[in-house]
Amino acid sequence: MPKLWNVTIEAHRNAVRDATLTATAALVAEHGPAAVTMSQIAKETGIGRATLYKYFPDVETILTAWHERQVQSHLDQLAAIRDRADSPAERLEAVLAAYAVLSHQHPGSDLATSLHRADHVSQARQHLHTFIRDLLSDAAAAGDVRTDVPPGELAIYCLHALTAAGALPTKAAIHRLVAVTLTALHP
Amino acid sequence: MPKLWNVTIEAHRNAVRDATLTATAALVAEHGPAAVTMSQIAKETGIGRATLYKYFPDVETILTAWHERQVQSHLDQLAAIRDRADSPAERLEAVLAAYAVLSHQHPGSDLATSLHRADHVSQARQHLHTFIRDLLSDAAAAGDVRTDVPPGELAIYCLHALTAAGALPTKAAIHRLVAVTLTALHP
Structure with a gap:
């Protein structure tokens, strides 16, 4: 052909x-x-x-593929947001704020739970962790993030703290959550 | 009788x-x-x-009852730890550190996931939230915790940030997580 x-x-x-x-x-x-x-x-x-x-x-395969597409689209959004910001500190803040909003829009749904052992989810989680860890490393090198805790641990802290956005009712509350979470990262 | x-x-x-x-x-x-x-x-x-x-x-009813007992035992442990500490700030720190250790020992297991919609879990979660919120209120009144964010929101932040302990490998890392999480609470 x-x-x-x-x-x-x-x-x-x-x-x-x-x-x-x-x-x-x-x-x-x-x-x-x-x-x-x-x-x-x-x-x-x-x-x-x-x-x-x-x-x-079957339907399950479609749902897994749909979820995979969702997860990939979120990772793409975060990468685009990172690329639009100028300094390491701005990149970190913009990406963490966007992640909080995504966590608010997609709190642990039944669907996410039923599929949470899917391979693509653990891969995406690993990818997300590496992505945030690298932002933290860069910001730490620029003097904007504490260096007494390894960036990998700070990434785990950020990702968990920000999933709290799923339990918050307003944009203002999510904004405060991001600010509180970032406070802990200061040198 | x-x-x-x-x-x-x-x-x-x-x-x-x-x-x-x-x-x-x-x-x-x-x-x-x-x-x-x-x-x-x-x-x-x-x-x-x-x-x-x-x-x-049936077996499911036993597992639900077992999980209910586990959850209650954890809440009791946290209450006992609260009652042993002297000042509001010490109570808050001791309880959050203990919660991080519990989160590390019992990360979201398959069992917890399969039962997560059980009534007793959402009740316990509500209870835990109120419990931590009250500790934060007391510590805020004593000048040890920031007052620009409502204690209820700070409680949601703490509980999510500290579940990160489930993903950390060592006691030292959990200790750092608790310290990082507490940093964000300072006035």
């Missing part, structure tokens, strides 16, 4: 895949994970059931 | 109940929650199967 044709097939496959993940996530949000069937997903997306089964063997 | 007889029956019931919870927890720790049966528990405790079923209808 010519190369262009392959590209078109690939784009089509990605479109079908994306539409399936989005429709499934919407159905799960409305009815809960246990109530969603492959037939419903086919109906919702307008993709034939036979075609759907070519892409995904 | 005379009162003393009731007390004796009650003590016997509590002993059977306690033995069942302890034996079940040990079996679950060894074989995992899915592999434990009522017959195994009966064998392990030396309680007849018929008697066991008079106390608990």
Whole structure:
């Protein structure tokens, strides 16, 4: 097959895949994970059931793929935020504030819990830890973060402290949480 | 029945109940929650199967009761630690340090996750939050804790930050975590 044709097939496959993940996530949000069937997903997306089964063997696989896409999108957002800030201290603060907002928008949901042992989650968690640790290292080298505690431990502290945003009711409270968390990082 | 007889029956019931919870927890720790049966528990405790079923209808109920006992025992430990310390600041520090150690010893296990929607857990979480919030209020009134953030929000921050202890490898690292977390509370 010519190369262009392959590209078109690939784009089509990605479109079908994306539409399936989005429709499934919407159905799960409305009815809960246990109530969603492959037939419903086919109906919702307008993709034939036979075609759907070519892409995904079952609902659980779709949910795992959807969650993987969510997690990756969050990591991408954090990386973009990091790249927009100028100094190590600003990068650290901007990324931690964004992480708090994400934690608030996606507190440990049933879905996240049921999938929490998935490989991609522990990989993403490791990636996130490394990402924050490096920001802390840079800020420490610039004199903006304490050096008496290893950056890896400070990263674990930050990530746990900021998940508190999931239990806070307002943006103002989340803002205060970020400020409190950052206070502890000062040299 | 005379009162003393009731007390004796009650003590016997509590002993059977306690033995069942302890034996079940040990079996679950060894074989995992899915592999434990009522017959195994009966064998392990030396309680007849018929008697066991008079106390608990199934393994899940035993595990819930066991978890409830664990949670209550942790709350009792924290209250005892609070009562041994003298000043508001010392009470706060001693309780938060003890909470970090408990978080390290019992990181979110499969068991905790599978039961996390149980009523007693959300009650205990609420109780713990109130408990820490009151310690923070007292320490704030004594001038030892910042007053620009409500004590309820600081309590949420502390509880989340200190669960990081579950991800730390050593006592020294947990000690540093407690120190870092406390830094953010200073006025």
